Amino acid sequence: MQQPNKLKPFFENLNFERKDNTMVINFGPQHPSAHGQLRLVLELQGEQVVKAYPDIGYLHRGVEKMAENMIYNEFLPTTDRLDYIASTSNNYAFALAVERLLGIEDKVPRRAKVIRTMLLELNRIISHLFFLATHALDVGAMSIFLYAFREREFAMDLMEDYCGARLTHAAVRIGGVPLDLPPGWIESLANFLNKLPDQIKLYEDLLTENRIWKMRLEDVGVLEPEDALSWGCTGPMLRGSGIAYDVRKEEPYELYDELDFDIPVTDRKDSYGRYRLYMEEMKESIKILRQLISMYPKTEPKLMAHAPQYISAPKEEIMTQNYALMQHFVLVTQGMRPPKGTVYAPTESPKGELGFYIVSEGEPYAYRLKVRAPSFFHTGLLQDLLVGTYIADVVTIIGSTNIVFGEVDR
Amino acid sequence: MRRYSPKKNVQAKAKYTDRFWVAPRVPRGSVEEGSYFAEVLETLKESGIEVLESFVELGQLVIKINPEQNVETLKTLKEKSCVKMCSELSAVDYLAQDGEFEVFYQLLNLDKAQRLRVVTRIKEDQAIESVESIYKMANFAEREMYDMFGIYVNNHSYLKRILMPDDWVGHPLLKTYPLQGDEHASWYEVDKIFGKEYRDIIGPEIRDTATIDRYDTQRFARVGHEVPFGADPELVDKTKTSIEDGYSKTFLTDYTTGSKELENRR
Numbered sequence: 189m190q191q192p193n194k195l196k197p198f199f200e201n202l203n204f205e206r207k208d209n210t211m212v213i214n215f216g217p218q219h220p221s222a223h224g225q226l227r228l229v230l231e232l233q234g235e236q237v238v239k240a241y242p243d244i245g246y247l248h249r250g251v252e253k254m255a256e257n258m259i260y261n262e263f264l265p266t267t268d269r270l271d272y273i274a275s276t277s278n279n280y281a282f283a284l285a286v287e288r289l290l291g292i293e294d295k296v297p298r299r300a301k302v303i304r305t306m307l308l309e310l311n312r313i314i315s316h317l318f319f320l321a322t323h324a325l326d327v328g329a330m331s332i333f334l335y336a337f338r339e340r341e342f343a344m345d346l347m348e349d350y351c352g353a354r355l356t357h358a359a360v361r362i363g364g365v366p367l368d369l370p371p372g373w374i375e376s377l378a379n380f381l382n383k384l385p386d387q388i389k390l391y392e393d394l395l396t397e398n399r400i401w402k403m404r405l406e407d408v409g410v411l412e413p414e415d416a417l418s419w420g421c422t423g424p425m426l427r428g429s430g431i432a433y434d435v436r437k438e439e440p441y442e443l444y445d446e447l448d449f450d451i452p453v454t455d456r457k458d459s460y461g462r463y464r465l466y467m468e469e470m471k472e473s474i475k476i477l478r479q480l481i482s483m484y485p486k487t488e489p490k491l492m493a494h495a496p497q498y499i500s501a502p503k504e505e506i507m508t509q510n511y512a513l514m515q516h517f518v519l520v521t522q523g524m525r526p527p528k529g530t531v532y533a534p535t536e537s538p539k540g541e542l543g544f545y546i547v548s549e550g551e552p553y554a555y556r557l558k559v560r561a562p563s564f565f566h567t568g569l570l571q572d573l574l575v576g577t578y579i580a581d582v583v584t585i586i587g588s589t590n591i592v593f594g595e596v597d598r
Numbered sequence: 599m600r601r602y603s604p605k606k607n608v609q610a611k612a613k614y615t616d617r618f619w620v621a622p623r624v625p626r627g628s629v630e631e632g633s634y635f636a637e638v639l640e641t642l643k644e645s646g647i648e649v650l651e652s653f654v655e656l657g658q659l660v661i662k663i664n665p666e667q668n669v670e671t672l673k674t675l676k677e678k679s680c681v682k683m684c685s686e687l688s689a690v691d692y693l694a695q696d697g698e699f700e701v702f703y704q705l706l707n708l709d710k711a712q713r714l715r716v717v718t719r720i721k722e723d724q725a726i727e728s729v730e731s732i733y734k735m736a737n738f739a740e741r742e743m744y745d746m747f748g749i750y751v752n753n754h755s756y757l758k759r760i761l762m763p764d765d766w767v768g769h770p771l772l773k774t775y776p777l778q779g780d781e782h783a784s785w786y787e788v789d790k791i792f793g794k795e796y797r798d799i800i801g802p803e804i805r806d807t808a809t810i811d812r813y814d815t816q817r818f819a820r821v822g823h824e825v826p827f828g829a830d831p832e833l834v835d836k837t838k839t840s841i842e843d844g845y846s847k848t849f850l851t852d853y854t855t856g857s858k859e860l861e862n863r864r
Binding site: 531555 | 609610611612614618621622623624655658660671682683684685686688690691702704708711712715724733734735737738739742746759760761762770771775777816
């Protein structure tokens with residue numbers, strides 16, 4: 189009999205010694221390929237997985253609870269800690285949900301929109317490079333990890349030049365962006381974009397036709413479109429199964445309806461197809477960023493929406509006009525009070541559909557905030573996807589789902 | 599005498615609200631004739647589902663139904679209205695106001711890029727039927743709902759806590775549950791690591807991050823008054839502390855006597 193009140197391995201309801209031929213193994217949560225804090229309990233028949241139980245919650249910090257106890261602006265930096273690989277996409281998804289609730293989505297100045305879209309796409313590149321690096325490392329390709337991380341560093345340098353942070357950006361505000369692009373940033377971005385395609389070509393040369401890479405990825409983790417829909421898969425997981433749905437195209441936000449880009453789709457359904465999608469998506473992001481660079485100079489230098497009831501006035505006005513200062517004081521100390529109502533705002537984060545469901549009761553605190561995190565359902569999917577695969581492929585499949593535990597556990 | 603504070607909702611409240619403040623409401627539109635949403639409502643009506651209320655809020659159709667018909671509604675929507683994906687499913691705690699939970703199903707029609715929300719209200723002790731047979735994502739989402747709110751889901755294949763530990767007491771997203779955790783939460787790790795018999799020795803976990811104990815000599819609450827680990831601060835000879843050797847000089851500022859004292863010590 190186990191004693192659950194002592195600090196020793198405690199496997200809930202698990203019987204490791206079986207009469208039949210299956211073996212139960214525990215994978216994680218400290219496994220280097222567990223992408224953070226995933227614990228998998230696998231039942232094996234020989235080398236084949238018969239049952240898989242994903243066990244999550246090791247990184248649970250109660251973000252949704254915190255959201256109910258923070259004013260809206262206060263919560264924004266907390267969203268950084270969800271998908272910490274691409275923080276700005278979380279900041280933006282939250283800001284968008286609140287803006288829709290306030291009805292000021294159209295009032296966001298154009299320059300802010302350009303900057304936001306730039307940051308979102310830059311974050312997509314950062315996230316996809318991270319995916320490629322860790323996925324390749326999991327599968328066994330060490331050098332790709334180093335190459336991809338080098339480019340990711342340059343992209344993170346750009347983020348650092350903009351907002352001062354490399355991982356937890358908090359680079360977006362409700363109603364706009366806090367800062368204009370620093371001098372020379374556009375040139376650095378253009379420089380980065382000129383170099384990146386060669387690097388992507390290098391990765392593809394190393395991997396796409398690589399015999400070992402193909403053997404490890406092809407026909408591994410085959411996800412049928414029905415399962416993908418039923419499990420609520422989004423992003424590359426859904427498009428890898430042949431269903432073309434991208435929130436950027438179908439329900440455009442920011443400037444995506446003005447931009448010219450394609451949504452890569454494949455009906456390969458396997459890990460290899462998904463890998464190809466990530467590579468293509470990076471190329472599309474480069475295309476988008478190039479268009480945004482030419483859009484930027486044509487915009488007015490305004491950065492925050494004019495909605496005095498909800499958004500503080502620009503600093504100059506606060507320092508010169510009494511009423512702007514009073515409003516700013518109220519907004520900082522008490523917080524904005526959105527109208528009563530419920531909003532669900534979906535966005536296409538690098539991992540899939542990231543949406544914030546906010547119930548407002550007209551108070552400065554959200555009554556309920558639910559984070560619809562793509563990785564949460566991709567983790568749930570593992571219990572179906574892993575069955576029937578071999579133990580050696582488990583790590584490939586986990587890597588291919590691109591789950592980040594910050595947003596799985598929240 | 600302590601001031602009475604309501605226990606039904608212990609979450610943060612606005613510190614000041616204008617007496618005459620009336621919160622506006624997000625505009626609710628009616629369903630347009632001939633639109634996809636009208637078709638959906640028509641299909642539901644034909645299938646014998648009682649729609650209690652329906653409106654369009656921020657571009658999404660909201661359908662209120664009876665909790666007994668949730669599986670039937672979602673099945674009809676999936677089969678007849680082509681709503682193939684359920685994006686999210688969870689609950690909202692309205693126990694303090696109405697004694698009810700609101701369970702919502704956030705749905706998506708991929709072909710038409712239209713979003714719907716099916717909403718239903720259940721009583722505090724009422725269970726809801728699982729929709730796992732329609733959308734597999736409900737497996738995880740309903741588990742989370744059970745974990746966070748304690749809502750029982752009938753016919754779920756594996757209804758178990760998902761984010762919190764199995765032996766946790768309480769459901770964290772209830773409005774009655776404080777942000778810092780309740781009594782059980784403060785003993786959870788002590789019991790787990792040392793055992794219940796050590797409660798008196800160890801004491802409850804300090805879960806309020808803002809706590810400062812000025813007599814705590816180990817957690818840097820009193821800078822400049824540190825004592826060796828485990829030593830009783832009262833018994834340590836204050837004139838002969840070995841701090842000066844081990845710590846940087848900048849830590850020797852005494853906030854009670856000011857910087858003059860620091861100069862003297864140097």
